[in-house]
Amino acid sequence: MSVASLKIALGLVWVGFLTYAFLFAPPDHPQETFALIQNLSFGNWEGINPLIVALFNLMGIWPLVYSCVLFADGRGQKIPAWPFVALSFGVGAFALLPYLALRQPNPDFPGKRDRFIRLWDSRFTGIILTAGAIALVSYGITQGNWGDFVQQWQTSRFIHVMSLDFCLLSVLFPALLGDDMARRGMDNTSLFWIFALIPLFGPLSYLCRRPPLSESGAIAEASAIAP
Numbered sequence: 001m002s003v004a005s006l007k008i009a010l011g012l013v014w015v016g017f018l019t020y021a022f023l024f025a026p027p028d029h030p031q032e033t034f035a036l037i038q039n040l041s042f043g044n045w046e047g048i049n050p051l052i053v054a055l056f057n058l059m060g061i062w063p064l065v066y067s068c069v070l071f072a073d074g075r076g077q078k079i080p081a082w083p084f085v086a087l088s089f090g091v092g093a094f095a096l097l098p099y100l101a102l103r104q105p106n107p108d109f110p111g112k113r114d115r116f117i118r119l120w121d122s123r124f125t126g127i128i129l130t131a132g133a134i135a136l137v138s139y140g141i142t143q144g145n146w147g148d149f150v151q152q153w154q155t156s157r158f159i160h161v162m163s164l165d166f167c168l169l170s171v172l173f174p175a176l177l178g179d180d181m182a183r184r185g186m187d188n189t190s191l192f193w194i195f196a197l198i199p200l201f202g203p204l205s206y207l208c209r210r211p212p213l214s215e216s217g218a219i220a221e222a223s224a225i226a227p
Contacts, residue, residue, distance in 0.1 A: 007101050010175070014097035017168065021094075021161045028157040036158065051149045052159060054140025058200070059162060061133050062169045063088040065200075066096060068120045068129075068207050069176045072183065075117075076106040092165040093172060100175050107182035109213045117213070126207025133204055170199035177206065184211045 039048060040056045067085050074081025079102055087095035113121060152159045174196035181192060195206040 003105060006175070010097055010101035013168075014094075014101065017093065017097070017164075021157070021164075025157045025160050026155050033156070033158045049145050049148050049152070051140045051144030051146065052152065054136040054144065055159075055162060055166060057136050058133060059092060059166060060089065061129055061136070062092065062166070062200075064125075064129055065203050065207065066169070066173070066176070068125060069173075069180045070096075070099070071120050072109055072117060072213055073103065073106055073176060073179060076108060076110055077103050079103070092162075093168040094165075096169070096172065100172060105179060107179045109183045109215060112215055113213055121213050123208055123210070126204060126210075130201070130204040130208055133200060137200075167199075170203075173203045177203070180210070183213055185214055186210065 036048070036052075039045065040053065045053050063085060066088060070081040070085050079099065081099060084095050084099035119125060149159075153163055154160070174192075177192060177196055181187075195202045198205070
């Protein structure tokens with residue numbers, strides 16, 4: 001698929017997801033939804049299905065996973081990545097899709113790694129996120145009520161859209177993965193598909209094992225300036 005076709009496809013996915021979420025998803029119950037979000041956010045989880053607790057918190061891990069790639073990717077873009085990353089903590093893929101549709105292919109990392117980039121580039125960050133995801137998934141699967149979750153998925157717009165958002169974030173990650181691997185000199189198609197096709201834990205595994213960013217752009221610039 002060409003770059004132009006990919007941009008159009010991502011734009012259409014964004015429009016389609018917005019349309020579905022607001023026009024075709026199950027009805028919203030604002031007061032109940034607000035109370036649920038408030039309780040989930042402040043750790044008042046008593047009486048809430050552990051599957052919903054796990055899913056809600058995993059939707060906080062996904063933006064951190066994307067942050068580990070997007071801040072480096074944004075260095076070579078005309079549009080900054082941070083506004084989209086910040087919004088993704090609240091609305092997930094709704095915020096990230098416009099960035100993915102507007103960005104240009106970026107297999108290089110210009111400049112040097114500052115402390116901020118090193119934080120998101122660190123394997124330790126990936127390990128922490130992986131440990132958190134394992135704990136949440138284990139909690140949800142072992143303690144959750146699947147029948148109740150399905151019933152809420154069918155009747156609650158918040159649960160319904162959040163679940164689809166999780167799936168969409170899993171599907172979209174490969175759009176950034178190829179360039180991030182190229183920035184690190186990782187030329188391995190088999191590894192790309194392993195990281196791309198395993199939801200959540202594929203990207204997390206990638207963050208745990210990827211080498212540091214190559215500062216080839218900075219080295220090339222220094223070589224060009226040197227007499």
